[in-house]
Amino acid sequence: MKNLALRKTFIIAVAFSGAVLNAAYSIDLLKALFDPQYSGAVREILISAFVLETGWIPLMVWVIFRPLERRHVLLFPIVPILLGNMLHSVNQLNLQSEHPGTIVLNTVFGLLYSGLYVAAFLAGKGENSET
Numbered sequence: 001m002k003n004l005a006l007r008k009t010f011i012i013a014v015a016f017s018g019a020v021l022n023a024a025y026s027i028d029l030l031k032a033l034f035d036p037q038y039s040g041a042v043r044e045i046l047i048s049a050f051v052l053e054t055g056w057i058p059l060m061v062w063v064i065f066r067p068l069e070r071r072h073v074l075l076f077p078i079v080p081i082l083l084g085n086m087l088h089s090v091n092q093l094n095l096q097s098e099h100p101g102t103i104v105l106n107t108v109f110g111l112l113y114s115g116l117y118v119a120a121f122l123a124g125k126g127e128n129s130e131t
Contacts, residue, residue, distance in 0.1 A: 007123045011067035014074060014120035019060035026053040071124035074117045081117075085110030 029050040033043055056077060063070045089103045 007126070008067045010123045011071050011074070011120045012064050014116055015060045015063040015067065018074075018077065018117070019057050019064075022053050022056040022060065026050055026057070029053060068124045071121050074121050078114045078117050081110055081114050 029046055032038065033046045033050060038046065059073055059076075063073050085106055089107055092103050092106070
């Protein structure tokens with residue numbers, strides 16, 4: 001991508017999608033936290049997950065305001081995305097309640113979304129960038 005405005009827009013779109021996705025997960029985790037079917041031990045895990053998901057939102061929003069200078073932040077969620085998708089797939093295999101296609105789709109989605117973060121980071125590099 002040669003056009004600086006297009007590159008900035010791409011980085012902003014990826015960071016915004018990350019903020020929206022984390023917000024959606026945060027809302028679901030908050031709902032689950034108050035679900036009476038879960039024990040205290042499960043709620044402890046849900047609290048940690050909620051806080052971590054919510055913590056990514058301001059980081060992604062922070063990138064939006066200075067996308068070229070802060071694009072490095074987009075590299076940090078790659079490992080949690082891949083690890084989370086792998087652990088989710090292992091859990092699905094252990095429960096045997098999911099169709100194998102769902103596991104493959106989840107893994108592919110994690111790889112593609114991580115690749116999108118890498119692409120946004122790389123889009124900020126170049127001879128016309130401010131960094």
